[in-house]
Amino acid sequence: MGFFRDEEHLYRCLGGLFEKVRRDPAIGPKLAAAGLVIRFLYEEPDGQITIDVKNPPDSSDTFFTTFYGKSDLEPDVLMTMKADIGHRFWLGKINLVAALTRRQIVAKGPIPKILKLLPAIQPTYAMYPEILKELGEDKILL
Amino acid sequence: MEFPDFFQFHLPTRIVFGKGLSADFSAELAELKVTRAFLVTEKFLHTLGIPERVMTALQAAGVAVAGCFDEVVPNSEVALCERGAELARKAGADCVVAVGGGSSIDTAKAIALLLSEGGRLLDYQGAQTLTRPLKPMVAIPTTAGTGSEVTMVAVINDPESESKISLVDRFLTPALAVLDPELTLTLPKRITAATGMDALTHAVEAYVDIESSPFSDALAAQAIRLVSKLLLAAVTEGGDVEVRSGMQIASTLAGVAFNHSMVGVVHGMAHALGGMCHVVHGEANAMMLPFGMEYNLDARERKFAEVARFMGIDTRGLSERDAALAGIDHVRQLNQKLHELAGLPTALSQVGVPRDKLASVAGLAMTDGSMFYNPREVVEDEVLGMLERAH
Structure with missing residues (x-):
């Protein structure tokens, strides 16, 4: 059994993080500067989250737009991984370079632009456990 | 002393070294079980007779030369690689042989990829996107510096986006590197x-x-x-x-x-x-x-x-x-x-x-x-x- 029960559970937990990040004045603008559409394609359970930092955000209090489930947007970067790897990544427990090397994460698109985002998302590794606690999801903390 | 949390070492390339080896590497070719080689090289190397030397070696080993694509220039572009792949496909090639410097070897990697998998080169931009081995590639460097004969990386110029695209995949690593110092x-x-x-x-x-x-x-x-x-x-x-x-x-x-x-x-x-x-x-x-x-x-x-x-x-x-x-x-x-x-x-x-x-x-x-x-x-x-x- 993985960390997430089903697709809905995946969106609740990871979505909780993305919703906070897209409103965060310290991280949001740094990600928005990348000008990319990034899709995370998860397996076990299957699901997809698309982050659109290329087009204007859907509301004035956010820096970018997120989509949960299938989206018609064409991604610039497609990151495919098991949902458990995604969970561990946002907890800061996965070295992206090693994960790419080991094919735990498959990245399609301009890799330098993906790697360049890493310093910007560093603070999210501390945010995600707090969000999980707020959501009452402590049991999937590592 | 500190050691990294994780590392791996993987060398899929068979490296053979020898003075004059580019004139006869038939034993290594036999193991690759290939029959029609597509050469990727640079025009000026013809003046030194280097592609000809390799073509003679291939034929002597029973491998037909399906084509010789000598249009490689420094910083090869996407369109050039796609044209080379098309020619290799039409020629019925089952392996790609790079003869030249880093640009020739990187171009040959891109050609081997498209020859094996089809599609457009930009479809493969990224890291470890391939799921199976490509048609075998042989790299014969004529300079001593690039190292591309043993790497999983190809860097190709994309004029449309005014940038260089990176293809990083362990299946891009050449199957065989023939190091012949005489070529340098x-x-x-x-x-x-x-x-x-x-x-x-x-x-x-x-x-x-x-x-x-x-x-x-x-x-x-x-x-x-x-x-x-x-x-x-x-x-x-x-x-x-x-x-x-x-x-x-x-x-x-x-x-x-x-x-x-x-x-x-x-x-x-x-x-x-x-x-x-x-x-x-x-x-x-x-x-x-x-x-x-x-x-x-x-x-x-x-x-x-x-x-x-x-x-x-x-x-x-x-x-x-x-x-x-x-x-x-x-x-x-x-x-x-x-x-x-x-x-x-x-x-x-x-x-x-x-x-x-x-x-x-x-x-x-x-x-x-x-x-x-x-x-x-x-x-x-x-x-x-x-x-x-x-x-």
Whole structure:
């Protein structure tokens, strides 16, 4: 059994993080500067989250737009991984370079632009456990 | 002593070395079980008879030459690779043979990919996107510097996006690398100097990067020793096959090293100088290497002191910092000697880089994937400072 029960559970937990990040004045603008559409394609359970930092955000209090489930947007970067790897990544427990090397994460698109985002998302590794606690999801903390 | 949390070492390339080997590598070809080879090379190599020598070897081994694509130029573009793949497909090729420098080998990787998988090259931009082996590829380097004969990376120019695209996949690694030092005997002095400094830069950056491991360290160290011992002789005594052998081996050792630990800020700047100002890659690396070493000195003092020892510097009695500084000074002296012996440029102004373009070069360098592997966080202002000092 993985960390997430089903697709809905995946969106609740990871979505909780993305919703906070897209409103965060310290991280949001740094990600928005990348000008990319990034899709995370998860397996076990299957699901997809698309982050659109290329087009204007859907509301004035956010820096970018997120989509949960299938989206018609064409991604610039497609990151495919098991949902458990995604969970561990946002907890800061996965070295992206090693994960790419080991094919735990498959990245399609301009890799330098993906790697360049890493310093910007560093603070999210501390945010995600707090969000999980707020959501009452402590049991999937590592 | 500290070891990394994770590393892997994987070398799918069979490396064979021998003087004159490019004229007969039939035993290795037989194991690949291929019948129709598609050659990827550069036009000017015909004047040296090198593609012809390889084609004769292929035919003698019972492998038909399905085609010879000799349109490779420095910094090959997407369209060229796609055209080459189309020709290879029409010719019914079942393997790709690269004969030339880094650009030929990278182009051949892209052709092998498209020949095997179809589609457009941009579909494969990324890391480890392939799921199965490609049609086999043989790499026969004619320079000693690129290391591409043993790496999983191909860098191809994309004029549409005005950038270089990176294809990183272990299935892109050639199945066979034929190292024949005789092919480098006629390399002009300046190209010998530039490619040799490229190999040295690969080795030094591989040794200090964040992804370095005990395995890549061992290979990088030996590459540094060989280049430091032999590069000047390769320039002054280019016809000496023993010297050329050492440089060829050093280049491949450095290639295996940086295929695992990657490169850093020096390559980031060199790629940008190549992309925006057409500075020859090895020359850009040579000019920027001492500045990059200084930039990373605080983050890797002990390792740079070791680099100095690998270079043959007597560091007895010196502190680690002074030993490291002696290594950096040694690189500057080497550049100066190569300038005097081979005309290697020692300043960006000598290769036509306009001072008013340096800020744009620094900006482009910051988007280079190499920067991520640098042992110290790379800051744009400091990159600009290094470029200004190198101007």
